[in-house]
Amino acid sequence: MPAETFEFQVEARQLLQLMIHSVYSNKDVFLRELVSNASDALDKLRLEALRDDSLGADTSDLHIEIETDPEARTLTVRDNGIGMSYDEVGRLIGTIANSGTAEFLRELREAKEKEAGGETDGTEGLIGQFGVGFYSGFMVADEMTVVTRRAGESQGTRWSSRGEGTYSLEKVDEAPQGTAVTLHLKPADPEDQLHDYTSPYTIREIVKRYSDFITWPIRMAGEKTPGDGEGDDGAEPAPETLNSMKALWARPRDEVSEDEYHELYKHIGHDWRPPLETIRFQAEGTFEYQALLFLPEHAPHDLFTRGYRHGLQLYVKRVLIMDDCEALLPSFLRFVKGVVDAQDLSLNVSREILQQDRHIRMIQRRLTKKVLSSLKDMKNREPERFATFWREFGTAVKEGLVTDPDSRDAILAVTTLASTHGEEPTTLHEYVERMRDGQDAIYYMTGESRQSIESSPHMEALRARDIEVLLLTDPVDEVWVDTVGEFEGRKLRSVAKGEVEAVPDEKGEEEREKQGEEYADLLGWMKERLSEEVKDVRLSSRLTTSPACVVSDTDDLSPALENMYRAMGQ
């Protein structure tokens, strides 16, 4: 079959343009990306071979190999992992499926707009730290070739592209299992020896810096190392392993640098930014395990979609046995990334069994506690960092108020909410401390935005009496306020439901009674005319300037919840 030519998807083209014309300093990260993909491919093969012994794949010496050719100016990163089928190459390499990449492009566009408006000093900082996968190879190469064969299949595929909008695909007969990515490097800059990617020295440095923790050996094909003092005896040196392969979570704490943690996070979190927080601990005793957890700085855009993949990896004695292990953390903490390494677990447990496993449930409880207590610490010590976290993940964490009664108190301790008290969000505890004498409930109102809530007629009476109201704008708020019900002995009461007895005032009561008699006829008439629309018509003390408003009974759904259910078609 002859080679066929295909077009890149639009987003992929934009990204390629960015890579090809990139003038940014930190191009080294392309190697981290290719090594990271190779490592993922080895993980996938090992897991698949474990599940399916008819796969017929060779798993005896799984490794990554880097080969440089200064004459031809090529660099090849090779793995004997899972490989890709013909269809997969087109689907995985020709398009941008990775959510992180799409998000990166969006952020980049926003940064560019700000740059044009003179608001920031530009996109350099953003690009300097990114790594957008496979395509980043085009920062240093003017052509990339992939030869791959999926484990268990007999035919291979050759992909190649100059990054200019199209790529070609053809089937090949001879291909080793796994994937080889070859970069045809752009002309060398004689001024810039440090970034000569055909130099073993450069490669060794980059692998050490970004990929040392990778659990598979990263070997460099035998090549003489300049200046290592061995002299030129003409012998072929043996392949050299470049990475230490040491699991960061198993090394003594003070020996691991922050950068090393960050690189591990980028690898498992498929993120190009460092994490917001690193949490490390270990459990000793009858069931030993180590955990290294990361809180990302940004919420992925698919956090609230059904297929969202949890980011925790489960290892047993340094061997990865499950990716996206959802049993390790409750769903409201699904954004946490990291590694749990247990000593005593079977190597071939299934997801279903894990959900039932007593030890796993113990780990889950412990990790949940640990994450929530770290959040509390962060809130106390670094309120600004916590505010960033809460803005990104608060909505997810609040789900736990409904789904996870054991964590309720710990979540309430860090839940911060907008309030009429001021611009800064408040905790429930702070609200209670500010409550006025005689006020018996915590008042809240739900709605679409702070503004729409604040301009609601329901707010008038409370404003007139100077009573603080929590302004809740997340759909999940509707649900947890009902489930939680009260806090520190105070009921949570909606301003939009029933009577507001915020602070009773005697004189008002008397007057209203008198007015009630006075207006009895009018009210009776209105009630009759509106009998289809409303249950009752009452004189109210809640309004100060609006003539009338619609309120629900205390047990009825609030207007926002009614809308939410209606939107869900119920």
Ligand code: ADP
């Ligand atoms: P990401 O790794 O974040 O998914 P990449 O752009 O790095 O994004 O890679 C895109 C996809 O291409 C990967 O998800 C994987 O399915 C496939 N891929 C890339 N490199 C390899 C490889 N060496 N072996 C097998 N599959 C690969």
Ligand code: MG
């Ligand atoms: Mg990748």
